[in-house]
Amino acid sequence: MNFVPGIFILASIATVLSLDNGLMRTPPMGWMAWERYRCDIDCVSDPKNCISEALFIDMADRLAEDGWRELGYDHIMIDDCWTAMLRDEEGRLQPDPLRFPGGMLKLAQYVHDRGLKLGIYADIGKFTCMGYPGTTLDKIQIDAQTFANWTIDYLKFDGCYSSTDEQEKGYPLMSKALNATGRPIGYSCSWPAYQGGLPPKINYTFLGEICNAWRNYDDIQDSWDSVLGIVDWFFNNQDHLQPAAGPGRWNDPDMLIIGNFGLSLDQSRSQMALWAIMAAPLIMSNDLRTISSSSRNILQNKVLIGISQDPLGFQGRRLLKEKSQIEIFWRPLSHAASALVFFSRRSDMPYRYQTSLARLNYTTGSYKVLDVFTGETASFPSHTTEFTVSINPSGVVMWYVCPTSRWMHHEKEEGRRWKNRISSPKHHRLNTGSRMFL
């Protein structure tokens, strides 16, 4: 594998500089309410879908019982619209009493009892994006302590109704306040998204020191156009963004919308593949109570999750944009392996793309590849071996690529690694080794 030396160096530095709370060494996985349920607070007309403890209990049950948790989807995140319109008499945020009658500590206990982590939402401005009480600078300490008291595990800190100055002060302050509680709380910052997401306005080195993840760009919507817009922005700006990511510090292109209404199956595979290439958080926002088996199969693809969660934590890059509207993406993985995604932006018919690993910057040698979605394997006696992949319109072909000499070695190595994870009570993962390294 022809690693770009620069990435190695930056990543080594990054590991030293990242937020030292030991959390999110791989991109976080789980479920978040926002994209699918928004600010639906009408529990009278829409009791199954309104933002309420019942919704989070439903989804916690599904994460725990339908095989999600074991694959790594272990966070359940509340987003906006959970609070009452007023703080309590001691100045603390409080959940809406009608929609969260049991309170947050009890909800967190329910979530923890099922081996999951609970995420919550606040906003550095005067109000949250939907107009609920904000966490202004003077409230940061008390809110951090409230979240810790509730045994919250993750905070999404939004930036509506705040000034540049308040963001500059508030995001680092919340980082310190969370650390000061003594409870490990993953910290996701929306700061970059409010400042255009790019240097020099954004200092990603500094951001990596104070946040575990950050939203760089616009909110995702339930449409393929939205996914394409996000993909374009992240890869057009990969020279700035890619070196910023690493264990404990991740770019977040926003939630997975797989299982909702706007993506075809091929487009769903494309979002999943490209999010794994980006080392992005895999945070679904969908209805796990009614999700189709075809969407579930994509989200629960073990090889793909293994690529997403590769312990090196390198974010991948776009290698090529062809005139044929085929684009190639690549992510280096542990043990000299890598992931390749062949993506078609065409809207006519499956395109037969011919190339060789040599033309995709792979170094001399023989390789074995595993098709992530079909499970098929292939051997290339040489990096110059020509091959053809058939790529569906708005779809992908995704490969796990490995030098032949390391293939069997990986089988043993990875088998051990996954076995270790299973034996650890904190990780509820399945052994993916058997399928990943046939």
Added chain:
Amino acid sequence: MNFVPGIFILASIATVLSLDNGLMRTPPMGWMAWERYRCDIDCVSDPKNCISEALFIDMADRLAEDGWRELGYDHIMIDDCWTAMLRDEEGRLQPDPLRFPGGMLKLAQYVHDRGLKLGIYADIGKFTCMGYPGTTLDKIQIDAQTFANWTIDYLKFDGCYSSTDEQEKGYPLMSKALNATGRPIGYSCSWPAYQGGLPPKINYTFLGEICNAWRNYDDIQDSWDSVLGIVDWFFNNQDHLQPAAGPGRWNDPDMLIIGNFGLSLDQSRSQMALWAIMAAPLIMSNDLRTISSSSRNILQNKVLIGISQDPLGFQGRRLLKEKSQIEIFWRPLSHAASALVFFSRRSDMPYRYQTSLARLNYTTGSYKVLDVFTGETASFPSHTTEFTVSINPSGVVMWYVCPTSRWMHHEKEEGRRWKNRISSPKHHRLNTGSRMFL
């Protein structure tokens, strides 16, 4: 039902003026190669998908064996790229000898033996769109006769590489030439699509006298954006287009792409619902050998096909565009019934839309409705009864609506009508009455 009187009058005139070959009294249904298979002529690398007699035999088998024909999908249409690059020594078009070794007469026989009709493609210009031999003015008569000799049942006559003048002469000339063969051949004209599709450049009254259907606008592509663009154009121009349609003369917004790669399930339901509202040809372009059951269920929805094929043949209209991005479409049907489509252009979450039939121009009375996709029924004691429908992002809710007083009557009426069709060997339709009129 509050019919718009103007529509009645125009439709009555139209019936008199439409092409008098007795064909396509309801919008044609079937399968066409273009959108899914384009000009793939590489039968060496891609033998299952190249334009060849094997492809049409495969699809004819599927239409005949998988329940399509019985529902009305009885046309199988060849598009561009079927000919040899040269005419034969007598000046006749001939199929590519390697890809159609059995010849067209034999293929037509195969298709007819399975109770299907065969469509073919030609172009009024010097070349077809993909550069194959065109049917210039001097070749119209011989090509019409060749098609009749081959026992062809339908002709799509394209307009690439032709002048406005050649179109003005050629499209009527082909109509006469087809009639002169004595064989009933459905005639689809691409003329309007080459002239902007609108009056005064297009005279739809005249077009209805010479063509059974016509393409008004751009080719469909395998994307939701393409479907939306087509829907917008047709309904933005409904005042010109809607009165042009009627039995034997149809606007054609192009093929159904359901079952391919670019549409979600909700978007697939939306295309099917809106095409039925438009009284559009239901011509699939997909792979019937591998189509998913969920796509098949949408395309084979009997109530929906019944609406599409309503014998009155009124094209529907967009009634409303709400600020909430909900749009309402309506089509009047036989026996005082009608179809309603509630369509969401949102990309966030299901939208709860509240209205009443009265606000959708329905006249005083009580109504029963049947949800086309769920099969559920509901009764409205009054046209002013308020109701709420939940519409998915990029999805539809589609209703068959009937005055309560006619509901039982319809059950008998429609039962008889469908029964008659079944007893006729020319129609291979199932009795949809039982489900449509619960």
